[in-house]
Amino acid sequence: MEQTIALQDRLIAKCKKGDSKAQYQLYMLYVDAMYNVAYRFMQSKFDAEDALQEAFVKAFQKISSFKGESTFGAWLKRIVVNHCLSEIRKCKITFKDIDEIPNKxxxxxxxxxxxxxxxxxxxxxxxxxxxxxxxxxxxxxxxxxxxxxxxxxxxxxxxxxxxxxxxxxxxxxxxxxxxxxx
Amino acid sequence: MKIEEYIHKNKKELDSQLPDREKLWNSIENSLLQKRVKRLQIIRWVAASVMVLLVVGSLIRHELIINDQLTSLSKINKELGKKELDYKNKIATKWTQFASIKAGESPIEPMLIDELKNLDTLYLKGLEEIENTGYNERAVVILLKTYEKRLRIIEQLIYEKQKQRNYENKNIQVEI
CATH class of the missing domain: 1.10.10.10 (Winged helix-like DNA-binding domain superfamily/Winged helix DNA-binding domain)
Known part of the structure; x- marks a missing residue:
């Protein structure tokens, strides 16, 4: 486990320098899990792939802002989820507040x-x-x-x-x- | 069992979808490349804009310095500078008028041009005096007078040129 984390840290450091091989290796570590996250929100193969592509591009562009406060997986998943939610909002779906709060x-x-x-x-x-x-x-x-x-x-x-x-x-x-x- | 416990226990089975990894990676790689090229273009555009601004800025600065040198009486005070600039504009307009008259040289013209040259020398001497001894009203009056004289001389030049043109026109008619 420690070795995996060390390898991942090395990959992240290389990605911060724009190393495309490291980007590919990091992508391969997370693509399956992230695809399933995206699929659960988007409900279609095409939309999930589209959202995932955008999310990975965003993640690689912003990777220098990843300071290790959470795991890389959690950081990446948040990007994927936020991107999916913003795509869903574009389809004019709003998450409405409920006026009355029922009792406990x-x-x-x-x-x-x-x-x-x-x-x-x-x-x-x-x-x-x-x-x-x-x-x-x-x-x-x-x-x-x-x-x-x-x-x-x-x-x-x-x-x-x-x-x-x-x-x-x-x-x-x-x-x-x-x-x-x- | 609670639904949360059930989901947690069966989490792996929920992740059953498989992406087309290579196809997806190709799209990501292309997109990253395009964004990199776009970023480079933006950097180049910004650099070019900064260069243009610097060049224009230095040109404006140069122009301002030159203007400052031209209206050298403005160094004494704004009022004098304004007066001097006003004279210079009038002289420039008259000189353009003189230069636009198509006629040969009148006999008196070289003499008047020499007079203008003398006034230039007088003007430079006046400036030198102010520079060396500081502001004195006499020198300033002389400087402003050189402008007044220049105006009169150029007006005289215009008059002579027009006379010369009329004379030439008459000669042409006589020949016809």
Missing amino acids: DIFEDDVRIEDETPIEIVKKAIDELPQGARMVFTLKAIEEYKFSEISEMLALSESNCKVQYHRSKKLLREKLRNTINN
Whole structure:
């Protein structure tokens, strides 16, 4: 693990000098994971590849600003996610704030799932969520961002993100119930 | 189990999509290259603009220095400088008028030109005096008078030239 980190640090240092071989090696280390992140947001091969291309170009151009405060993967993923969200916003999709904040009871009913539920069914149910709910769910449950980070990315208040996340989980539970019952 | 736990446990299976790595890399490489070329073009453009600005700036500075030298009475005070510039403009206009008259040299013309040369010498001497002894009203009056005289002489030159032209025109008519 330490060797991998050392190798990665060396690659990053070379990339900062504009070494294209190092850029390629760093790209190969992360492309699969980042592609899946982009795909979850964009929902199509073409759009995911497009977004990923732009995100990698941006990352290589801004790599000198990477100071190692987080892992390189987390830094790169943030660029990919931000780029995907801005592309989605271009399609005039807005992440709306909810006016009324429900009482705390809404959060107490936690959504549970059977351990043996096939992942394909869960993936399909996530894909079928409305776009806003899918974004919040993906950012929180899959990409494991904190609510404070999600709030910053979507320009929504933190409490709104929490409510939207809980609603997305409920919607997901309904969809899974319907699929399994059918 | 909680949905978050389920997702965490099955995270690897969620990452099931595979990109066309080489095709994607080619696009990234091309895009990086294009942006590098574009950045170079911008740098070149900025450098060229700075050069143009420097050249124009130095030309303007040069022009200002020359103007400063031309209106040397302005070194004493602005009022005198303005007066001197006014004289110079008038002299330039009259001289252009004189030069535009198409006629041969009148007999009196060389004498008047010599007079102008004398006034130039007188003017330079006056300036030298001011430079050496500092401001004195007498020298300034002499300098301004040289301008006044120059104006009169050029007016005389114009008059002589016009007379010469009229004379030549009459001769042509007589020959016809």
